[in-house]
Structures are given as C-alpha cells and as structure tokens.
Amino acid sequence: MSTTVEEDLKVIVFELNKEEYAVPVQQVGSIERTQAITRVPNTADFVKGVINLRGVVTPVIDLRTRFGMKESDQSENTRIIIVYMDDIKVGMIVDAANDVTDIPGAMVEPPPSVVGTVETDYIRGIAKLEDRLLILLDLHKVLHEDEIEVIKTVEG
Amino acid sequence: MEVNQYLDIFIEESKENLQTVNDQLLELERNPKDLTIIQEIFRSAHTLKGMAATMGFQDLADLTHKMENVLDALRNGEIIVDTLVVDVLFEAVEYLEAMIMDISDGGQGRSDVTAIASKIEAIESGKMPVGADTERVQSDSQEKPIEYYLDEFETTVLQEAEATGYHLLDITISLHEDCLLKAARVYMVFEVLERAGEVIKALPSIDELENEQFESSFSVLLVTQEKGENVQSSISKVSEIEEVVVTPFSLTGTGGDSPLPEQFEQPEDDSCHPIEKPAEANGVKDQVPDTSGKRASGNKTIRVNIDRLDILMNLFEELVIDRGRLEQLSKELEHKELQETVERMARTSGDLQDIILNMRMVPVDQVFNRFPRMVRQLAKDLGKHINLEISGADTELDRTVIDEIGDPIVHLIRNAIDHGIESPDERAGKGKPPEGTLRLHAYHSGNHVFIEISDDGAGISREKVLSKAIHHAVITQEQSAKLSDKQVYELLMASGFSTADKISDVSGRGVGLDVVKNTIESLGGTIDISSVFGEGSKFSIQLPLTLSIISALLVKLESDTFAIPLSSIIETAMITPADMKDAHNQKMIDFRGRMIPLIFIKQLFDLKGKGENDNYPVVIVRKGDKSAGIVVDSFIGQQEIVLKTLGEYLSEAFAISGATILGDGQVALVLDSDTLIK
Missing domain, CATH: 3.30.565.10 (Histidine kinase-like ATPase, C-terminal domain)
Known part of the structure; x- marks a missing residue:
C-alpha cells in the first residue's frame, strides 16, 4: 500500500554517512554542539548516554549506530539534534546539520519497497528535490522499535 | 460578574468548610446534644452558602440552604439528632462535595438534588415529636441564640465598668445591602467606636468581620463614657450605614433584657440572613479586651498556588547545582576569602532549602x-x-x-x-x-x-x-x-x-x-x-520525605561518577581480597558478624577497567533487613544532589533511578541500590 504525505513539510536536513535525512521542524527543539556524554549502562547500544542540556538531563542516541552504520569520530561539524516525540525528548548525534527546507507534499514518495530488509520501517518516505534526495524519518520508529526489546532482554 | 480570579479561593475554602461540616457531623453523632457542634456546622454551611450564591452556583447554594434549614430546626430543638438525620446530612455533604469537585473540574456544579432535597424536606417537615430529652435541649437553645457569650474575663471587665459608671452599650450596625467593601466599613465603624470607648465583644467575631464573613449587620458590645445617642450619631456618619441601633446592655439580665433587633428572632428568608451568634467561636476566646482595639490577628497565612512553589523549587534546584560548582571552584582556587564566602552561602542556601521543603509540607x-x-x-x-x-x-x-x-x-x-x-x-x-x-x-x-x-x-x-x-x-x-x-x-x-x-x-x-x-x-x-x-x-x-533534593555519596567507577543515596547506605568500608569469601560463585564478606553479598557494579554495568586491586572501597547498602556491599573504585564524597529523571525514554534503565548534574556540569547517574538487592 502506498501512502503519500500530502501536506507540505518544513524539515531540518542533516547529514549522516554522506546521505541527507530530514525530520519535521515541529519536532526539533534545538541543535546543539557536541558535549560530554555520560553513558548509561545496560541500555540499547545506540543509546550513547545522557547530556546536561541547560539543566535538563537528556538522553542521546547515535543515529549511525541506530542505522547500522559504522561509528565515526566526532568532527567540527558533529551536532546533536534535540527532537521531541510524544512526551519524550531525545538528542540525536548526526554528522552535520545542514539547513531548513520546504518539501512540497507531492514530492514525497513512499520508501522503496524493494529494499526488503528489516530495519527500513523507520523511513517515512523519500523526497526528491531537484538534485537532492532527502530521506524522511519516522521518529517514533527510530526511537522505539529495537529499544523496547533491548530493555526486555536486560530484565530477563 | 468576573469571578474566575476568585474561583480557586472559592474551591479551597468550600472544601475547608465542607470538611468542618464533615468533622462536626461525626462529632455530633457522638454528642447529639451538644449545641455548639450544631452551631459550628451551621456556621460553616452558612459561609458555604454565601460564597456559593456570590459565585453564582445556585444548585450548591440551594442545597446548602436546605441543609441549613434542618440545622436550624436542630438548633431550635424542633428535630432531634438521630442516625437518620445525620445520614441525610452526610448524604447532602456528599452531594455538595461532588458539586465542588465538578466546579473545580471546570463545571458549573450542577447536580440533580431532588432526591436528597426531598429527604431533607421530609426530615424538616417531619419535625418529630419532642421528647423529654429534647425539651431540655430546646430550652437551652432558646436562651442561646440571642446572647453574647462572654468568658469570665470579659464578664469581670464588664462588671467593673458597670460599677465605675461606664455605659455598656449593645450596638447593632446594619450596612447597606449593596455595600461593596464591607470590611472597610467595619474598620471605619470600629475606629469611631474605639474613639468613644472600648469594644469588649463583637458578633460575629472581629476576625470574621474583617474577612467579611457576615451578611449585612453586626453587633458590638461597647464600654464607653459617651451617651448612647452620641455614639449612634457618630457611627451614622460613616457612609453606607443603613441603621444603627443602640440599646443599653446589662450584665444581670441576659437575653430577655437586652432587646435585640427584630431580625434576630425572625425565621430567615432568602434575601436576608440573620447573623449567627457564634456559641463559642474559635477566635472569640483569643480576644481579650485590651487587644480588641488592635486588629485581632490569628494564625497569619497566605494561600500560594502550588505551581509557584514548584517553580521556586526548580529555581532552587538550579541554585544547588551552581552551589556545587562554586564549592568545587573555590576548593581548586584555594582563595581563603572566596572559600569563606562560599561556605557561608552554602549554609544560607541549606537553611533556604529547609524552608522551601517545609513550605511544601502538609x-x-x-x-x-x-x-x-x-x-x-x-x-x-x-x-x-x-x-x-x-x-x-x-x-x-x-x-x-x-x-x-x-x-x-x-x-x-x-x-x-x-x-x-x-x-x-x-x-x-x-x-x-x-x-x-x-x-x-x-x-x-x-x-x-x-x-x-x-x-x-x-x-x-x-x-x-x-x-x-x-x-x-x-x-x-x-x-x-x-x-x-x-x-x-x-x-x-x-x-x-x-x-x-x-x-x-x-x-x-x-x-x-x-x-x-x-x-x-x-x-x-x-x-x-x-x-x-x-x-x-x-x-x-x-x-x-521529599522527592527532589537528596543527600548522596558520590563514587567513582572508572571515569564515571555515580551517586548513591545516603538514605540507603549503612556505612562504607575498605576491604582486601583476603576478606572476600566465595559462596557458590558469589563473593561474600563478613560485615559485623553477618555474611553479606558483594556486588561488582563494574561487571554488572559492563564498564571495562583494570583487574586486581589491593583494596576495594565498598559501600554497604540496605533494603529492608537485607544488606549488600557495592564495590566501587573510589569514594569522592558526600553532596546534596538534585534528583532528575533520565527522561521518559530511558525510564526503565536497570538499577538507575535517575541522574543529577554535578558542579562541573557533568551528568552523574544515581544508583538505585534497591534493585540490586533481591
């Protein structure tokens, strides 16, 4: 079944492993430079730990690890994008945060179904803008999916 | 009428009044003949009715009014207190509570009260035959409602005044019905009265008058050298005064001899409610003549929105974090004056913390x-x-x-x-x-x-x-x-x-x-x-006791700092490998005659580090009557920490109950030792 996103979207574009991803601007709280991360034991491997975000302890995940990419060293461009999902607030480590852009709803296509791998359900759609290809993320799936299972195994 | 700003106060006060009714009803069931209890209930119900009517909650006011009728009949001995009456009154209170809950949830406090109303009316009209018991009650009640209740001290003062030729005046002042600032008028009247003489007693009490807890008229007992007419005319000069009735008061003759304005004896109707004469109002006892000139002061409190306290608490938490940072900096700098200042600040903020926490205590x-x-x-x-x-x-x-x-x-x-x-x-x-x-x-x-x-x-x-x-x-x-x-x-x-x-x-x-x-x-x-x-x-x-600021011991595990709440720590110890004993794959130590298990938190948390040590710092923690030793790398020290959540996302992290922010801005995790002990 193909569901297309009809409305126009304003998104934050960020870079990960030389590809461009996008999340709706409404879900983004802020974009932070990297800072010291305190690791939290026995959590999912993509959970890097927690940071002190102006007095609020905020969990941080590494999107590279989450998407099964190789971890890379932090660079001058590395950013933490703080996103809001339902009641939770999470920082995502990305290679670089590029810009804010508008995506016309008609330009968004459902994720390619040929990719039959398990982990692609966190992609909400793909937008083609002139010569750019933006991968729209489904934050809910990005943050949850595996995470719940991981915690269960710890308890068991 | 713009009533929103008063709504919170209304709800709070209504709850308080209902609670009083509640408590006193229970008391009444135990002492059915005690009229002071009925008076107390009546007063609370009456206040509630007045407030509800002002706020426009008609159903609430109506039901309270019906309740009042029963109470009035009780007070006059027309009905006797029995289980049925108390049951119905309780039921009415339940309705009232439901209405107030509805109002506080944003509703209009509407409710179908016909069932309870008819029950109340049945009781009221039933007016059971008066038995021998109630006759006594009745005779009591006939004396009581129209009388100043004077304690011994006040009586003595009055006797002396009478003997030395002062006039005792019973003055009833009625305000215009549309008088807006009743308390202000009361104040002005009292100013006049105090110039003329000394106010011995006021009905309702001065407290209640100041809080505008009266309908439109009130009475005072004045000891003065002035003549009644003079006092009357000077009070009348205060604006918005409807009527001033001055009658001489005599100690020897009680109720009958001091004719009170007619309305006290009239059965109440909706437009004008008589003043209740408090039998033994709480405030009355506290008032002695020499303070009656000053504004009587009770236990002074203000109502503060809980949200504001929360904000205060949050701000204070920020301060605690900065205090930690300051303490650390001053230690590093070794500047004597700075250290002293920081120490003083730490003490002050410690006191502040106690006060803020106390404010939240109920x-x-x-x-x-x-x-x-x-x-x-x-x-x-x-x-x-x-x-x-x-x-x-x-x-x-x-x-x-x-x-x-x-x-x-x-x-x-x-x-x-x-x-x-x-x-x-x-x-x-x-x-x-x-x-x-x-x-x-x-x-x-x-x-x-x-x-x-x-x-x-x-x-x-x-x-x-x-x-x-x-x-x-x-x-x-x-x-x-x-x-x-x-x-x-x-x-x-x-x-x-x-x-x-x-x-x-x-x-x-x-x-x-x-x-x-x-x-x-x-x-x-x-x-x-x-x-x-x-x-x-x-x-x-x-x-x-409190949820957010706790004392904790900071410990080091590899490069990470962890906090262990002091409340769960028994003590700390240094042990050597020789102290450890093996018991089925579980290392144990002898702690004051008891064998307790050791928890190697580094292995549990998968923190990599070097192997054998000569000495192991151990934190002995307890859960109920069980204890265990947590092996750490080193102790840092004790500190007040602000407990913060890890956020919804990581709320289920194993053996971690939260996090805190240290002086240097780093996040430290708070160990939940309870989950480590099975």
Missing part, C-alpha cells in the same frame, strides 16, 4: 480527614462495627506525595474493612469484642514517613493465598511450599489477584493491591505486609 491529616466518614459508611453498608483510631495525623509529607497517597490508603482501608474485620457474630464466635478496630498510624523516622494501616480482623490466610495463586498460575505447587510467609503476602500484590470469595462493591475486583504497590513505588516508597492469621494484619507504607 500534614497527612489532609488525607486522613476523609476517612472517618468513609469508614462509618462502609461499616454501615457491610453491617460491621468498626472503631477507627487515627494517630499521627499531624505528620507532614511533601505535597506531591500527599496528592498521590490518598487512593492507595483508601484501598487498603476498604480492604481491611471488607476482608479483614469480621462481622460482629463471627467476632463473637472467635471471642473477640464485636467492635473491630482499624488503626491508622503515621509517624516520621529519619528521611522517611511511615503510614501503617492495621486491623484486628481475620488476618491473611496463607493457604487461601497460596491456593489462589496456584489457581491463577502465579506460582506452581512446588514453589508454594518454599515460600516464606512474607513472600506469600507479597503474592497479594501480584497483578490480577484478589482473595475475596465474592466480588463485593467495596473491594475485590481483582485490581487493587498491585495498583497500590505501583503507586507507592512510583513515589519512591515501599509497602510491607505483616499478618497473624486470626489476629489481624498490618500494611506498612514507607514514603520518602
């Missing part, structure tokens, strides 16, 4: 006060005789805890009455007194508050619990034999468990104790059950 009575009526009703419904004993109601707890703790306790009380305490016949058969006792006891110990709910009922049947647990596949037959009594009782709190033979209205729907347990644990507390079969059971709840 007596647990706020939760307990609704129980007497609940127990009364339940006992009635179930045909049991129950004596509720409450102690330690003045124990204080953080507001957030108080808000949450009510429902769990209600549940435990219902359980105790429904399943615990037996019916009178059953009790008689067991050789127990027919009246069961339910004890509610709160007390303070260390950083915790304990609330115990105990009964002298049937106790918990181990066999019954076990067979049920096996039936519901919570445990297996083999397991059941090995469980200790305590473990068996804990099964009660497993989800979907209910030992009641039949599902009753009161409890036993299968959801219950597990919810109670979850609520208490979410507050950082624990619940413990003990029971002797046939003799009763006790549910003991332990709650933390």
